Amino acid sequence: MQDEGRVATNLVTVAKADRHEELARPPLYHSILFIVLIAFLLRLAVITVGHTYRITPRRDHFQFGWEMGRLARSIATGHGFSSPTDLPTGPSAWAPPLYPYILAGVFKLFGVYSALSAWVILAFNSVFAALTCLTLYRIAEKIYNTSVARATAWTWAVFPYAIYWPVRVVWETSFTAFLLSFALLLTLRIAKEPPRRRAWIFFGLLWGVIALTNTAVVSMMPFCLLWLLYWLPRRPRQFAGAALCVFTTVLVVSPWLVRNYEVFGKVIFIRDNLPLEMYEANNDQSEGLWTRNEHPGNNPEAMRRFQELGEPGFMGEKQQEVRRFIREHPGRFVGFTVERAAYFWIAPPQATIVSGYDLMISRHTNFLLGAVFAFAGLWLTIRNRKCGAFLLTCFLLIYPLPYYLVNPFPRYKHPIEPEMIMLAVYLFWEASKVQIRWPRFART
Numbered sequence: 001m002q003d004e005g006r007v008a009t010n011l012v013t014v015a016k017a018d019r020h021e022e023l024a025r026p027p028l029y030h031s032i033l034f035i036v037l038i039a040f041l042l043r044l045a046v047i048t049v050g051h052t053y054r055i056t057p058r059r060d061h062f063q064f065g066w067e068m069g070r071l072a073r074s075i076a077t078g079h080g081f082s083s084p085t086d087l088p089t090g091p092s093a094w095a096p097p098l099y100p101y102i103l104a105g106v107f108k109l110f111g112v113y114s115a116l117s118a119w120v121i122l123a124f125n126s127v128f129a130a131l132t133c134l135t136l137y138r139i140a141e142k143i144y145n146t147s148v149a150r151a152t153a154w155t156w157a158v159f160p161y162a163i164y165w166p167v168r169v170v171w172e173t174s175f176t177a178f179l180l181s182f183a184l185l186l187t188l189r190i191a192k193e194p195p196r197r198r199a200w201i202f203f204g205l206l207w208g209v210i211a212l213t214n215t216a217v218v219s220m221m222p223f224c225l226l227w228l229l230y231w232l233p234r235r236p237r238q239f240a241g242a243a244l245c246v247f248t249t250v251l252v253v254s255p256w257l258v259r260n261y262e263v264f265g266k267v268i269f270i271r272d273n274l275p276l277e278m279y280e281a282n283n284d285q286s287e288g289l290w291t292r293n294e295h296p297g298n299n300p301e302a303m304r305r306f307q308e309l310g311e312p313g314f315m316g317e318k319q320q321e322v323r324r325f326i327r328e329h330p331g332r333f334v335g336f337t338v339e340r341a342a343y344f345w346i347a348p349p350q351a352t353i354v355s356g357y358d359l360m361i362s363r364h365t366n367f368l369l370g371a372v373f374a375f376a377g378l379w380l381t382i383r384n385r386k387c388g389a390f391l392l393t394c395f396l397l398i399y400p401l402p403y404y405l406v407n408p409f410p411r412y413k414h415p416i417e418p419e420m421i422m423l424a425v426y427l428f429w430e431a432s433k434v435q436i437r438w439p440r441f442a443r444t
Contacts, residue, residue, distance in 0.1 A: 210253025
């Protein structure tokens, strides 16, 4: 009888322990892997059900990746990295090479400008857009706390604007956003403990991949390294590690630099289309934004000149014209730059017609609110002395500077929008802790 009571007591204890373990186990929706899966499936559903892979064939499918698509077509058809516009113009360094080569591989396997190729490359974008939930979660966890991390990951997973880019636009935008967030995460991890040589090499490899994907984003690399050198113990080994990181990045990009030198006979750092981008927004007919008519794809005379001079000569000519405009109209150039800086955060003017109503003002307002929330979250991050506040400040203040010189397309801002969403979530998380005490009026 005593043994039976002991057995019953043990069974009750085991049942209570199992119950306690079940209660202690976090629910499924708290799992970051579950969030990533939901983000990916949601984007696949939009691509498939929304038929976003049916890209218009207008202008021979030019909206299928624009210049990226043209370069990928040239690679896939055996003409090499060339002809970024509608007509053959010879070898090119118009864009960084990584994404066009990925797109060219998709074209080789599934057809040039085919619907299946569109589905595959949009799914590729969606993979990295979903993985951004993971990097954002880890970043927010290190800087803030688990609650902010989980809310940030879920926001990125289901926010319609974050879903738009990977499922609609054949461009490196979503891939770059993931890579940049991964670079921020590695920077925070390296700062926690003195890194080994392997960590510095991997960090340099990542920045090399970033440079070959979106060269403008490399502007964040010096600030990440400076922050690490400040944060880590000041020893010669850390300076040697940072130098090793830079050397590794140079090694990664050097094959493309050698290719450019062999093809064009001069040093070109990865891409060469900046003079044209600047000229399109800074010329005698411009009002500070892209005029379209200056692009070779829209102007027969510009295309003829492009074919006649070749890409290096054409870009050199545009560089001279930009310099002339700045020299002759410095005031206009400064005014245009300030205007573009504002449009970077509120989006350039664009007619947005819905049911006969132009919602352009609403569009500007939505973009502005996102920027205001992000900067307010950054201010709280700085005020509360959170780790990584300097890095986030550089993301919002330094990263946009090159885009103030050209047309500020919304896709140029997308690589830092994961961090902007994280800052906005932190703002609302802090606001949720504020208790408003309404004054009590004496009853009469």
